[in-house]
Amino acid sequence: MDKSLEKHTVTSSISEDVFHKLRESIVVGEIPSGSKLSEPALAKEYGISRGPLREALSRLEACSLVERLPNVGASVVDLSQQKLIEIYQIREVLEGLAARQAAYSITQPEINGLRDLLEQHKIGIHKDQGHAYFQKEGDFDFHFRIIQASKNTHLISLLCNELYYLHRLYRYQFGMPSSSRSNNALKEHKNIVDAMEAQDAELAEILMRRHIKASRLNVLKQLGTDSNNIIPYAK
Amino acid sequence: MDKSLEKHTVTSSISEDVFHKLRESIVVGEIPSGSKLSEPALAKEYGISRGPLREALSRLEACSLVERLPNVGASVVDLSQQKLIEIYQIREVLEGLAARQAAYSITQPEINGLRDLLEQHKIGIHKDQGHAYFQKEGDFDFHFRIIQASKNTHLISLLCNELYYLHRLYRYQFGMPSSSRSNNALKEHKNIVDAMEAQDAELAEILMRRHIKASRLNVLKQLGTDSNNIIPYAK
DNA sequence: TCTACCATTATTGTCAACAATATGAATAAA
DNA sequence: TTTATTCATATTGTTGACAATAATGGTAGA
Numbered sequence: 001m002d003k004s005l006e007k008h009t010v011t012s013s014i015s016e017d018v019f020h021k022l023r024e025s026i027v028v029g030e031i032p033s034g035s036k037l038s039e040p041a042l043a044k045e046y047g048i049s050r051g052p053l054r055e056a057l058s059r060l061e062a063c064s065l066v067e068r069l070p071n072v073g074a075s076v077v078d079l080s081q082q083k084l085i086e087i088y089q090i091r092e093v094l095e096g097l098a099a100r101q102a103a104y105s106i107t108q109p110e111i112n113g114l115r116d117l118l119e120q121h122k123i124g125i126h127k128d129q130g131h132a133y134f135q136k137e138g139d140f141d142f143h144f145r146i147i148q149a150s151k152n153t154h155l156i157s158l159l160c161n162e163l164y165y166l167h168r169l170y171r172y173q174f175g176m177p178s179s180s181r182s183n184n185a186l187k188e189h190k191n192i193v194d195a196m197e198a199q200d201a202e203l204a205e206i207l208m209r210r211h212i213k214a215s216r217l218n219v220l221k222q223l224g225t226d227s228n229n230i231i232p233y234a235k
Numbered sequence: 236m237d238k239s240l241e242k243h244t245v246t247s248s249i250s251e252d253v254f255h256k257l258r259e260s261i262v263v264g265e266i267p268s269g270s271k272l273s274e275p276a277l278a279k280e281y282g283i284s285r286g287p288l289r290e291a292l293s294r295l296e297a298c299s300l301v302e303r304l305p306n307v308g309a310s311v312v313d314l315s316q317q318k319l320i321e322i323y324q325i326r327e328v329l330e331g332l333a334a335r336q337a338a339y340s341i342t343q344p345e346i347n348g349l350r351d352l353l354e355q356h357k358i359g360i361h362k363d364q365g366h367a368y369f370q371k372e373g374d375f376d377f378h379f380r381i382i383q384a385s386k387n388t389h390l391i392s393l394l395c396n397e398l399y400y401l402h403r404l405y406r407y408q409f410g411m412p413s414s415s416r417s418n419n420a421l422k423e424h425k426n427i428v429d430a431m432e433a434q435d436a437e438l439a440e441i442l443m444r445r446h447i448k449a450s451r452l453n454v455l456k457q458l459g460t461d462s463n464n465i466i467p468y469a470k
Numbered sequence: 471t472c473t474a475c476c477a478t479t480a481t482t483g484t485c486a487a488c489a490a491t492a493t494g495a496a497t498a499a500a
Numbered sequence: 501t502t503t504a505t506t507c508a509t510a511t512t513g514t515t516g517a518c519a520a521t522a523a524t525g526g527t528a529g530a
Contacts, residue, residue, distance in 0.1 A: 012305075013305055013306075013512095013513065013514090014513080014514075015513080015514090016305070038480095038481075039481075039482070040480085040481070040482095048514085048515090049514060049515045049516070050482090050515085050516090051286070051513080051514055051515065051516095052513075052514065052515095054290070054482090054483095055289070055290075055293060055513095058290060058293045058294065058297075059293065059297070061297075062293075062294070062296075062297035064389070064392075070247075070248055070251070070482090070483090070521095071248075071481085071482060071483075071520085071521050071522060072481085072482080072521095072522070072523090073481070073482065073522095083388075083389065086387045086388065086389040086390065087389060089332060089336070089387060089390070090329070090332065090387070090389060090390055090393070092332075093328040093329060093331060093332045094325070094328060094329070096328060097324060097325065097327075097328045101324070152321045152324060152325070153318075153321065154299070154318065154321040154322060154325060155321065155324070155325055157299075158325070158393075248482095248483065248484090249483080249484075250483080250484090273510095273511075274511070274512070275510085275511070275512095283484085283485090284484055284485045284486070285485085285486090285512090286483080286484055286485065286486095287483075287484065287485095289512090289513095290483095305491095305512090305513090306490085306491050306492060306511085306512060306513075307491090307492070307493095307511085307512080308492095308511070308512065
């Protein structure tokens with residue numbers, strides 16, 4: 001498997017490249033949500049033909065970042081509070097599953113890695129509490145590692161290839177809270193790692209679900225009060 | 236929205252058609268799992284060009300029915316007991332979520348529809364207990380309705396467009412048990428509907444998870460004993 | 471002035487040919 | 501006999517052109 005992997009990852013097709021580029025542009029808001037994606041325009045912009053571009057659009061559609069209507073074309077997905085809630089609900093149960101499975105199969109090195117991350121996170125909070133860019137990435141990293149540790153490849157793909165970028169998109173577009181919660185989040189992260197180290201799968205699942213639910217409620221609270229945080233394209 | 240939907244669903248593109256045809260062929264085993272999908276051969280078979288065919292393959296890849304290697308091509312996904320377990324684990328939590336959300340928002344007509352289905356199911360068990368084709372479809376229908384009732388569009392898409400066909404694929408390929416369990420399954424279904432009608436979301440989730448877990452354990456038990464049920468392409 | 475219809479234009483869907491890469495067989499060397 | 505290399509073949513990746521459909525603007529009629 002290593003050999004074939006090594007053999008194939010060196011080759012990067014045009015459609016692959018433009019898929020990654022487009023995905024990043026969409027997630028960071030460079031291409032605003034709701035906007036139309038014209039095939040001729042994009043093809044010209046990237047200096048490629050429409051074939052690989054359509055392939056890329058197809059893949060973006062698969063991870064719910066763009067929507068396509070037959071004979072009409074592709075648009076960047078329209079954000080809404082409703083969709084954000086849906087994504088959180090799904091993450092809640094899927095990452096709960098990830099934590100549960102990880103509790104069974106996580107290794108000591110993986111546990112150590114998570115503890116190091118928590119330590120860095122702690123330092124980060126004291127240092128630049130405020131618009132804490134670090135925490136955000138640190139949070140993603142934390143969740144990432146647990147998902148990977150679940151060893152459920154389908155779950156990993158679902159969370160890391162599809163929902164992850166959608167999540168990032170919303171974080172970038174809606175102003176991002178979570179800094180107000182980073183102390184709580186840190187404690188919750190620690191408890192989750194403790195449960196996993198104790199191989200208490202049920203507890204790990206419950207704690208992870210609670211953690212994501214708390215995050216969801218916090219985000220919604222912020223959005224409810226700061227209505228100006230809602231980006232112009234949201235319905 | 237109804238108008239635009241009505242307007243656009245009448246148009247069916249070639250790639251759309253061939254996507255549906257290929258998906259069905261794969262699910263029912265007409266195209267065996269693990270087999271290579273040659274673009275020229277398939278294009279010729281369906282009398283189309285390679286363009287829309289590649290689009291269809293791309294969509295099949297998105298729902299995990301085919302795997303593609305760059306510069307190598309597409310193959311129907313390889314089945315394995317490991318993957319089957321992974322899918323069941325994911326369904327367990329996602330359909331648990333669906334049941335929980337459905338408990339909040341399900342309508343009385345939807346409840347009535349489910350009860351009718353259970354009644355038909357009951358009759359079906361008495362009539363042709365054995366290789367009960369009806370139960371299988373009835374089971375799918377039951378789960379489908381609850382997923383729809385969750386009103387979470389992302390969840391609906393995930394379960395009905397992606398996991399559903401994978402599930403069917405495994406059912407068709409591995410001999411399918413579930414008839415041995417149909418009496419238990421019926422009771423479990425009834426309890427789930429009861430919980431939803433009582434708007435007891437937590438209970439509905441727990442019962443649905445337990446139901447799918449029981450189904451998973453049953454399938455694995457069958458596969459463990461009847462090793463000849465495992466299809467030739469499984470590793 | 472407003473509405474309905476029509477034609478023009480632009481965009482998407484499809485195709486067939488070309489380029490680049492991988493596969494497999496045949497040959498040569500060890 | 502086995503392994504490495506090379507070449508021929510087939511397959512995938514990409515392109516540009518053509519066909520079909522939708523969006524747009526203007527005109528005629530009410």
